[in-house]
Amino acid sequence: MIVNGLVVSYFLISLLSVVVILPASLLALYVGLRRRAERSCEEQSREENRAYLVISLLWLGFLVRLLLIPLWFLTLQSLISSVPGAMCLAGLHLLDLPVSYVDTLLKLFLPLLYLYWLVLDALDRREPSQPFFRLKLILLPALALLTLAEAGMDFHFLMHIEPSVVGCCTSIFDLPSNGLLSAIRQNASSFLPLLLQSMAILLLGSALLRRPTSRAVALAAAVALAGLLLTLHTQVAPRLLEAPFHQCVFCLWQSFPDVTVASTLAMTGLWLAITCGVLPRLDAYPEAGRLARRLGWLGLALGVAGVSEVLVRFATSR
Amino acid sequence: MKHWVLWSIALRNVARFWRRSLSLAIPLFVVMALAAGMSAVHDGLLEDARASAEGLPPLTVRRLLAGRMVPMRPGALVEIEGIRQQRARIWGQVELFTNAGRRTCTLVGLEGQSPVQPIVQGRAPGPREVVVGKILATQAGVRPGEKLALIDAKGVAAEFRLVGLFSDRSRLWSSDLILTDLESARAVLGYDPGTCTDVWVDADEEVGTTIEVMHPELTVLTRAAQRDKLEATYGGRAGVFQLMWLILLLTVLLLAWAQASSISLEMHREVGVLKALGWPTLDIIEVKMLEALVVGLAAVASGVLAGLAFVLLGAPILRGYMLGGTTPFPVPCHLGVGSLFVLFAIGLAPLCGATIFPAWRLATLEPDRAIRSQ
Amino acid sequence: MVILESVSKVFRQGREEVPALSDVSLRIEKGECVTIKGPSGCGKSTLLGIIGTLARPTRGEVSLDGTRVTGLPEHFLCDLRRRKIGFVFQHFHLLRGYSALENVGLPLVPQGLREAERNRRAMPLLEAMGLESRAHFPIHHLSGGEQQRVAIARALVLSPELLIADEPISNVDADNAALIGNVLAKLNREGKTLIFTTHIEPTGALTPTSTYTLAGGRLT
Numbered sequence: 001m002i003v004n005g006l007v008v009s010y011f012l013i014s015l016l017s018v019v020v021i022l023p024a025s026l027l028a029l030y031v032g033l034r035r036r037a038e039r040s041c042e043e044q045s046r047e048e049n050r051a052y053l054v055i056s057l058l059w060l061g062f063l064v065r066l067l068l069i070p071l072w073f074l075t076l077q078s079l080i081s082s083v084p085g086a087m088c089l090a091g092l093h094l095l096d097l098p099v100s101y102v103d104t105l106l107k108l109f110l111p112l113l114y115l116y117w118l119v120l121d122a123l124d125r126r127e128p129s130q131p132f133f134r135l136k137l138i139l140l141p142a143l144a145l146l147t148l149a150e151a152g153m154d155f156h157f158l159m160h161i162e163p164s165v166v167g168c169c170t171s172i173f174d175l176p177s178n179g180l181l182s183a184i185r186q187n188a189s190s191f192l193p194l195l196l197q198s199m200a201i202l203l204l205g206s207a208l209l210r211r212p213t214s215r216a217v218a219l220a221a222a223v224a225l226a227g228l229l230l231t232l233h234t235q236v237a238p239r240l241l242e243a244p245f246h247q248c249v250f251c252l253w254q255s256f257p258d259v260t261v262a263s264t265l266a267m268t269g270l271w272l273a274i275t276c277g278v279l280p281r282l283d284a285y286p287e288a289g290r291l292a293r294r295l296g297w298l299g300l301a302l303g304v305a306g307v308s309e310v311l312v313r314f315a316t317s318r
Numbered sequence: 319m320k321h322w323v324l325w326s327i328a329l330r331n332v333a334r335f336w337r338r339s340l341s342l343a344i345p346l347f348v349v350m351a352l353a354a355g356m357s358a359v360h361d362g363l364l365e366d367a368r369a370s371a372e373g374l375p376p377l378t379v380r381r382l383l384a385g386r387m388v389p390m391r392p393g394a395l396v397e398i399e400g401i402r403q404q405r406a407r408i409w410g411q412v413e414l415f416t417n418a419g420r421r422t423c424t425l426v427g428l429e430g431q432s433p434v435q436p437i438v439q440g441r442a443p444g445p446r447e448v449v450v451g452k453i454l455a456t457q458a459g460v461r462p463g464e465k466l467a468l469i470d471a472k473g474v475a476a477e478f479r480l481v482g483l484f485s486d487r488s489r490l491w492s493s494d495l496i497l498t499d500l501e502s503a504r505a506v507l508g509y510d511p512g513t514c515t516d517v518w519v520d521a522d523e524e525v526g527t528t529i530e531v532m533h534p535e536l537t538v539l540t541r542a543a544q545r546d547k548l549e550a551t552y553g554g555r556a557g558v559f560q561l562m563w564l565i566l567l568l569t570v571l572l573l574a575w576a577q578a579s580s581i582s583l584e585m586h587r588e589v590g591v592l593k594a595l596g597w598p599t600l601d602i603i604e605v606k607m608l609e610a611l612v613v614g615l616a617a618v619a620s621g622v623l624a625g626l627a628f629v630l631l632g633a634p635i636l637r638g639y640m641l642g643g644t645t646p647f648p649v650p651c652h653l654g655v656g657s658l659f660v661l662f663a664i665g666l667a668p669l670c671g672a673t674i675f676p677a678w679r680l681a682t683l684e685p686d687r688a689i690r691s692q
Numbered sequence: 693m694v695i696l697e698s699v700s701k702v703f704r705q706g707r708e709e710v711p712a713l714s715d716v717s718l719r720i721e722k723g724e725c726v727t728i729k730g731p732s733g734c735g736k737s738t739l740l741g742i743i744g745t746l747a748r749p750t751r752g753e754v755s756l757d758g759t760r761v762t763g764l765p766e767h768f769l770c771d772l773r774r775r776k777i778g779f780v781f782q783h784f785h786l787l788r789g790y791s792a793l794e795n796v797g798l799p800l801v802p803q804g805l806r807e808a809e810r811n812r813r814a815m816p817l818l819e820a821m822g823l824e825s826r827a828h829f830p831i832h833h834l835s836g837g838e839q840q841r842v843a844i845a846r847a848l849v850l851s852p853e854l855l856i857a858d859e860p861i862s863n864v865d866a867d868n869a870a871l872i873g874n875v876l877a878k879l880n881r882e883g884k885t886l887i888f889t890t891h892i893e894p895t896g897a898l899t900p901t902s903t904y905t906l907a908g909g910r911l912t
Contacts, residue, residue, distance in 0.1 A: 005360065005660070006660060008564065009660050009664045012564060012664060012668065013667055013668075016671050019671065020671060040751075041748035041763075044763065045766070048765060052599050052600065052603065052681070052682055053675075053678045053682075055600065056600075056674055056677070056678050057674065060607075060670055060671065060674055063667075067663045067667055070659060071659070071660065074656045077656070080546075081545070081546035081547075081549040082546070087542070125767055130765060323801055323804050324801070326807065330789070330790075333789075334788070334789035334790075584788070587785060588787055590785075591781075591785045592798070593770065594744070594746055594779045595773070595774070595779070595798055595799040596773040596799055596802055596850070597770065597802050598766075598802060599766060599770070600767070601801075684747055685741075685746040685747070686738065686741030686742075686746040686747035689746070
């Protein structure tokens with residue numbers, strides 16, 4: 001393990017994220033399991049106060065998760081010079097496969113799960129009957145487990161970073177082979193517009209519906225999200241979009257900060273739209289339903305804007 | 319919109335309870351100033367290391383014997399395909415005598431006309447001539463046209479004329495290197511004719527592998543590897559420092575916890591009144607968190623500025639720790655965006671963590687009891 | 693409008709239980725002016741707190757405007773307080789460090805209104821209380837009577853239907869007591885329901901339509 005200032009800082013903030021989510025989830029489990037339909041006002045007050053602590057901790061946890069993403073990449077960046085052969089983040093990830101990639105992916109995905117919980121909470125507090133109360137409190141331990149797993153993988157990965165020789169990303173991503181994939185690549189120019197047009201039709205269809213349901217919004221968002229992931233995928237994107245093959249997602253995000261911002265915006269927005277769309281029994285709760293629809297549209301708008309920016313960047317830098 | 323209004327309320331509260339705010343801000347300011355000063359020196363060194371690496375050739379070929387560098391003959395590489403240019407280099411430590419006193423420097427002699435560093439004043443050195451960095455010239459009190467003395471391998475002083483200065487973009491080189499021609503360096507450092515310390519090679523990186531295969535006794539360093547080595551050398555101490563600094567930060571956090579937990583009667587009542595006026599519990603928690611954030615932001619921002627100012631003034635205490643007590647190397651100062659982000663993250667996130675529980679306790683007081691608390 | 697059914701409140705201090713209210717039932721119609729009397733420590737403020745949703749009863753039911761508030765989540769109670777209830781406290785409980793105008797605007801903060809808008813809405817109320825010249829004074833520069841009038845203006849800024857005042861005239865001199873009494877009476881005449889506690893006889897125009905006495909936690 002190589003210890004530098006960033007590694008120490010990263011561990012400190014990572015520890016904070018665990019310290020925040022663990023009591024929150026235990027408390028949530030306690031409240032969720034003890035909740036009874038008939039309870040005294042004092043019990044209700046105690047329960048609500050505990051729920052406020054859980055919500056506050058989750059908000060803090062969410063913000064800490066957002067801090068951890070750039071901190072993680074900065075930390076890895078600072079270690080590249082200590083690992084002979086590694087020229088970028090991809091090289092470092094080779095030191096602890098597959099934990100490294102799972103860890104990095106989880107780091108990007110966890111804030112979205114936190115966001116889902118916070119959306120669920122916002123919807124829940126719109127209704128006096130608090131329909132999602134138990135669901136959101138029971139979901140928390142799963143979130144805590146994932147956070148713990150991620151912290152464990154952080155430790156595992158950083159422990160494995162040592163001054164040993166690794167191949168750089170050129171050794172991972174070779175030129176595309178001939179055959180089927182190559183054939184797809186040759187047809188990329190027709191495949192890409194098809195993909196974009198499908199997305200556009202779906203989005204337009206949702207917008208033209210007089211009162212689009214949250215599910216329609218979620219479907220459109222899911223298509224856009226799939227498009228985004230294909231756009232960013234290291235080996236698929238070059239074939240579909242005729243992007244420079246060697247541009248792995250790390251290079252892409254480092255070389256084009258606007259793509260980083262747009263990807264973040266798109267993932268967050270589309271995730272918001274999807275989660276608001278798939279919530280159960282929303283029709284039965286008018287206030288929560290209204291908020292979910294608004295959040296869904298906001299998410300879709302953010303998502304489409306983000307995806308568009310990524311696509312435009314690809315189109316102009318090809 | 320509401321959140322902006324809550325921000326303004328939090329700002330107001332920080333001013334209203336200014337003694338309380340200062341009691342947290344001052345220790346955090348001191349800790350952050352220390353951390354920022356250290357980061358600025360660390361980043362400055364890394365920046366300098368990168369600038370220093372820019373002057374290096376794509377490949378440097380050395381001969382190792384039992385893990386130690388020994389003199390080599392440059393002709394061995396002639397037949398290797400892909401080498402665009404190769405230049406023998408001789409370098410070593412010499413003592414420099416000037417009117418300002420004596421100091422140890424690195425003397426470099428490079429084959430060919432173009433020098434290692436771009437000359438910003440004067441011309442490239444010929445026999446018995448040297449070029450030094452602007453920093454070294456200032457520190458040693460010499461100007462182009464003047465003479466200076468170097469102690470050769472036999473302990474005899476050799477006189478050289480200073481004919482030019484190179485830039486101070488790399489402080490490392492500018493305060494240490496003395497450039498001369500290959501033969502003069504060979505004479506001063508006592509190398510046998512036809513030998514050199516290493517060879518600078520202009521070729522693609524892949525050629526390095528060919529050289530190592532064809533000449534197992536030779537080792538090739540790429541520019542990237544040399545840059546990484548420089549960065550790793552200068553980046554190493556920061557981890558140790560960070561551990562010490564974390565202990566200080568922890569103390570501040572404990573203070574923040576204690577301060578946020580000691581809720582005055584006035585605050586009790588105030589929260590009770592606000593809740594009676596219809597303020598939701600989460601809004602009160604948000605205001606309390608924002609208060610901590612405002613104090614933290616102010617303390618971290620001013621701490622960072624103070625730290626930078628401290629380094630720009632010469633960093634009297636840190637300098638010895640980071641650079642070694644006797645080196646004449648001037649303290650570099652640079653704070654990258656990444657370091658700035660880390661400083662704010664490490665200063666603010668734990669502070670919010672230390673405040674959240676007391677803020678929640680305060681905000682969940684039953685209003686009726688909070689108002690009537692005595 | 694306000695209905696209390698068999699409301700009891702017990703405070704717990706460690707293992708000790710201190711009953712404050714026992715089996716209190718009460719019905720107050722819209723537009724009424726109700727006073728609750730009783731010696732110090734008899735539970736008047738607790739009763740007002742329960743009516744105003746500042747405290748939850750240990751047992752019993754409370755309804756406001758036909759809405760059963762007893763089981764409502766806390767943030768709904770906050771919303772209810774904001775929309776329907778104004779409070780005036782015995783010790784005014786104005787926030788130090790703010791001006792009179794800013795204090796009056798505080799209940800508007802959760803609505804996300806900017807300071808300029810809050811002040812715009814608060815100023816007419818201070819004018820109605822005869823305090824326009826004191827609007828920008830720090831609150832601690834005002835006399836007791838002036839502070840109480842600021843507190844009344846604050847209670848009215850969201851135009852609540854129900855005004856709850858805990859000993860509103862106990863901490864001011866006789867002249868100010870009469871003035872505040874007149875202000876409250878005027879508000880009651882304008883249709884606001886007024887519930888106040890006092891241990892001294894109200895003077896001036898403030899004449900309650902119903903008077904209850906609280907003793908030993910029971911209402912008579």
